Amino acid sequence: MKIIDLHSHWGTARGYPLRRKETLELQKRNWNSTPSYMTEAEMAEYFVAQNVQTVLDFGFSKFASLSELRELHDYAFEVQRRYPEAILGHWVHTDPSLGEAALDELVRCIELAPRFIGLAVNGSGGAPASDASYEPLYQLCIQRNIPVLIFIGTTNQGSGLPGGGGVLLDHCHPRHLDAVAARFPDLQIVAGRPAWPWQAEANAVLIHKKNVWYELHGWSPKYHTPELKYEITHRLKDRVMFGADYPLLSYERLVGDWHNEGYDNETLERVFHRNAEAFLRSMGREAWI
Template identity: 30%
Template sequence: MTTVSRAIDCLVNVSLTGGQDPPEWLVRVKEDYFKGGRAFLEDLDFDELVDEMDRLGVRRAILMSSIRKGSLARAREFAEKAPERFSLGVGGLDLLRPMPTLRALAEVAANAPVSYVSVGPSFWGDGNYPPGDAVYYPLYTKACELDLPVCVNTGLPGPPLPGEAQHPIHLDRVCLRFPELKLCMIHGADPWWDTAVRLMIKYRNLHLMTSAWSPRHLPDSLLHYMRTRGRKKIIFASDAPVLPLTRAVTEAARLDLEPEVLDDYLYANAERFFFNGGEER
């Protein structure tokens, strides 16, 4: 096992199912796409997660949760136990009912350590709403008001769901209309990596997170961008237990990157983007 001096894991799922039977698409992505084992759908244990983070050098993790109170509770429990280690990413937003959804989001953000909100265009509305659609605009406006980053799934989804809505090009108009919005593509951008890189060069407010993407399989074009113009743009995450945290950190540490570039990827970019900071070593 490889350790690093410091890292932030920006997407961890303490409960993929929220205590319910897994949906069929999640079973399919587990068995057909990731070839995941039994642990794939199991809830994470607080002590085991903290121990694993300590062994690897991971100082902090952002836990994915849903705005629905039942799903939010488990992730929020972790954050309350160790506020210096955990904060929340909030998804499950009903963008077709914007006002009650945004009121609920504002309430959660006021009472819990929320680091970002998350939307997956392929995972709702039968994939009919790409992120440039006006249905997202109330969320973008509220996120700017709350100074909350918005994380948007990009790239073809692993489950058998419509994928066109997750083409990065749909963020082109979003970045132009909302230059104040802190926007991050998550789960990579396969097979549209070059489009994602071109958009990040074009827009200062756009970043990319490599969650659910094995670091050793990152494309050469993205690694080149990380070494050059994109050193401050690419953010590490595992999406554990989908991609185990130990595997993600170990593979990231072995990338052919200069130490300063690796530190930006594993830690400093997330510290700046999600936590408005720049903690010294």
């Protein structure tokens, strides 16, 4: 079945999401997988073999300097141009504390991006999505008609390290998603990740706020909470989209687990690609499909 993956990472050495020795050592515990690297060509071939088009996120780039960020984005777009059948687009991070430089880099990315482009906002290790410093970036996204990915729920970033690596889990509480969605009703938002331990709160935000969609990267569906599993076939059936978190989780494992949950083919088609297609059409972005 065709898959549009709304959130994964890079499997290459340059783009691999885990950068430090201590976090690489925790990959087995946190994701039940082991670190390995592919070339750009091998990564693209893997996506094609799995019938996947994916939106990639470096993740670690939110901590990069502006010069490093520009180099990473240029690398991302160059690889995408070489493998357009595999890479649909990118979520990019720009640190709002950089002020005008953050806006300039997002504009540059919008103008250079071959297809899908969106802003990623992850409160892990930084300000929560509701922080006023993001407002200029949100206004730019509205003006340019690009979506924002807001991460919710607990994170494996810092998990297992002393003090959780300084990460405040509360910065990804769904209350921040709710505040942004209410403050910016013209902003197209994708909530990222299952929201444990606040899944009921996240469901309430998604049901209440029409401008919020949902992708479920980072978790096998067998670990979704009962309230999330229920809403996937009920009130959120038209807004839940597939997210993988490759290379931390493989498509073989995730697709098998989705089938093993007993969802019918219509539900799987919605999750795997039809809802993502509807999301892109809702923004007038049919050319991105």
